[in-house]
Amino acid sequence: xxxILVRRxxxxxxxxxxxxxxVVFFVLVAALFPFAVGxxxxxxxRIAPGVVWVAxxxxxxxxxxxxxxxxxxxxxxxQLASRGIAMELVAAARIVAHWLGFALPLLAALPIAAVxxxxxxxxxxxxxxxxxxxxxxxxxxxxxxxxxxxxLRGGGALAGLIxxxxxxPVLIFGVGSDAxxxxxxxxxxxxxxxxxxxxxxxxxxxxD
Amino acid sequence: xxxxxxxxxxxxxxxxxxxxxNGSGKSSLxxxxxxxxxPSDGAVSGGGERGFLGHETAxxxxxxxxxxxxxxxxxxxxxxxxxxxxxxxNLTGLAEVPCRHLSSGQRRxxxxxxxxxxxxxxxxxxxxxxxxxxxxxxxxxxxxxxHRAVGGMVVAAVHGDIGxxxxxxxxxx
Numbered sequence: 001x002x003x004i005l006v007r008r009x010x011x012x013x014x015x016x017x018x019x020x021x022x023v024v025f026f027v028l029v030a031a032l033f034p035f036a037v038g039x040x041x042x043x044x045x046r047i048a049p050g051v052v053w054v055a056x057x058x059x060x061x062x063x064x065x066x067x068x069x070x071x072x073x074x075x076x077x078x079q080l081a082s083r084g085i086a087m088e089l090v091a092a093a094r095i096v097a098h099w100l101g102f103a104l105p106l107l108a109a110l111p112i113a114a115v116x117x118x119x120x121x122x123x124x125x126x127x128x129x130x131x132x133x134x135x136x137x138x139x140x141x142x143x144x145x146x147x148x149x150x151x152l153r154g155g156g157a158l159a160g161l162i163x164x165x166x167x168x169p170v171l172i173f174g175v176g177s178d179a180x181x182x183x184x185x186x187x188x189x190x191x192x193x194x195x196x197x198x199x200x201x202x203x204x205x206x207x208d
Numbered sequence: 209x210x211x212x213x214x215x216x217x218x219x220x221x222x223x224x225x226x227x228x229x230n231g232s233g234k235s236s237l238x239x240x241x242x243x244x245x246x247p248s249d250g251a252v253s254g255g256g257e258r259g260f261l262g263h264e265t266a267x268x269x270x271x272x273x274x275x276x277x278x279x280x281x282x283x284x285x286x287x288x289x290x291x292x293x294x295x296x297x298n299l300t301g302l303a304e305v306p307c308r309h310l311s312s313g314q315r316r317x318x319x320x321x322x323x324x325x326x327x328x329x330x331x332x333x334x335x336x337x338x339x340x341x342x343x344x345x346x347x348x349x350x351x352x353x354x355h356r357a358v359g360g361m362v363v364a365a366v367h368g369d370i371g372x373x374x375x376x377x378x379x380x381x
Binding site for chain 1: 266271283
């Protein structure tokens with residue numbers, strides 16, 4: 001059941017014309033930063049992890065309006081609920097599909113972004129590991145916010161306001177991942193978001 | 209409060225027509241039966257799985273009709289029933305067509321084919337003939353009769369006759 005749902009969500013993500021938007025956005029933000037802060041290589045290298053993380057967070061937010069709202073509008077959620085399929089399962093499948101759809105391309109584009117903000121190879125690998133640990137949390141938060149704002153006008157902007165404060169722990173431990181123990185705390189923060197995410201999204205999706 | 213003091217029992221092979229003016233609660237009652245809404249008081253029991261046809265068709269614009277229906281059939285464990293269900297709704301020739309190109313009547317038939325393929329004993333149909341031409345309505349009537357002949361049940365919100373033989377009638381509003 002879960003695999004059928006994930007497969008379906010992935011098929012929809014793959015067919016979406018917006019598939020490459022988060023990645024292009026991610027690379028563009030990384031490319032713009034050197035222009036914004038000037039060509040000081042030392043400064044760039046120092047702020048590079050922060051830049052990449054903020055870009056990743058915004059990239060996770062980009063498709064938030066298409067994550068849940070269309071399914072509420074076109075009756076897909078009704079069809080799933082009338083089959084007695086738990087909304088938690090639906091939300092969990094959506095989180096997995098969203099993560100595969102935005103985080104994997106992001107990791108693939110990371111070398112480009114890393115070069116643009118002047119990272120060395122060791123720093124790049126550490127950041128890749130941190131992103132691998134932290135992006136599931138961003139996917140979970142995006143799905144929760146999408147479920148909360150489904151059917152609201154301007155839901156995307158509101159979803160951003162919901163996610164940004166909740167993503168703080170992930171950002172803090174992700175950016176500071178070279179400090180001892182930070183990766184474990186990042187993994188813990190990510191785990192909490194991923195564990196709570198399906199239940200929070202399901203509570204928002206239930207109609208009464 | 210939309211309605212209160214409603215009660216009915218449906219035997220295998222039975223059919224119930226919900227009638228009443230717009231806004232009288234026919235769709236809400238169907239949604240309660242489908243488990244999509246909770247009544248403020250009272251309960252629904254038995255009936256087994258539900259096949260629900262609502263106003264929205266739950267078809268994704270970019271996906272071909274056949275793939276779309278196959279996804280739902282896979283969720284229902286009814287892939288072997290799908291071909292017959294699509295044939296019963298005269299959709300076999302449209303399997304390769306992306307859902308955005310379908311007319312509203314064809315979408316309605318697709319929703320009905322999904323109910324047919326689900327294998328659910330209880331069909332909940334919200335104005336199933338809305339947007340259907342005469343030939344399609346006749347196909348629906350035949351499908352409902354065949355479903356009832358093997359012990360299936362139908363609850364339909366209707367305006368006028370939809371070709372159910374000897375249905376029980378519940379008037380709302």
